[in-house]
């Protein structure tokens with residue numbers, strides 16, 4: 001029972017009110033402990049008797065004589081308790097289902113929102129520190145991803161954010177740049193990255209764009225293009241591209257991307273950016 005249920009039960013008895021009058025008085029915001037002042041028709045006969053006074057105010061305020069449905073204080077308390085219990089059971093069931101899914105490694109993908117800002121930024125700092133050396137840089141990137149027009153999707157295991165992907169209009173109406181993509185270290189190689197890319201493809205198609213472009217930097221000598229001068233013929237060098245240290249370009253190849261170019265020295269001498277693209281809608 002709510003705190004004032006008991007007070008209304010006492011008031012009902014003391015002032016000989018019907019359930020309807022109690023409900024009307026409640027809806028009018030009256031205080032059950034202060035009805036005595038209003039219920040002194042015997043001493044102050046010019047005042048209306050309390051039930052009539054309540055009816056008078058009710059009509060004035062709500063434009064009708066009585067509530068459409070009268071529910072006693074006790075029945076209302078029972079209904080409230082039942083609704084509360086149902087809510088509790090549903091919440092427990094949801095929590096249990098989420099825990100079971102997380103235990104089974106099932107992840108879900110949904111839009112990244114403002115409330116995911118902190119873990120999303122943390123993933124950038126942890127996984128791509130050369131791009132986002134500080135928490136402040138990473139936060140700025142997440143905020144930019146949350147801006148209108150961007151695509152931002154995130155994977156969750158239970159309630160935990162385990163990866164996210166962004167999409168930026170690079171050539172509006174045609175090409176979306178994948179930027180960024182991160183999957184938490186302990187969740188890598190379980191299909192999360194591939195699922196995020198597939199989800200991005202769906203979003204890009206829905207916009208009517210045909211192509212996803214990604215630039216995958218080689219800052220750590222992970223490919224055969226690192227540490228050398230790609231000039232005078234970068235494309236000849238690119239034709240011999242090989243993975244020498246677990247560079248993510250092979251992940252993108254697995255996702256159906258093809259290598260379309262290279263930006264020599266993108267991050268300093270010998271640190272190229274390898275460009276890959278995937279057509280996701282017929283042109």
Ligand SMILES: CC(C)(COP(=O)(O)OP(=O)(O)OC[C@H]1O[C@@H](n2cnc3c(N)ncnc32)[C@H](O)[C@@H]1OP(=O)(O)O)[C@@H](O)C(=O)NCCC(=O)NCCS
Nearest residue numbers: 182183188189190191192193194216246247248250251254
């Ligand atoms: C690259 C990254 C997003 C891949 O995510 P992931 O969840 O581990 O990838 P998946 O499990 O979906 O892998 C899909 C396929 O790619 C392969 N793969 C994934 N990473 C790979 C790598 N670095 N080298 C070679 N193959 C790779 C997987 O083995 C899998 O192959 P399979 O289908 O034959 O089994 C993740 O490793 C990551 O966040 N890395 C750090 C940040 C980063 O480099 N981001 C990309 C910047 S461009």
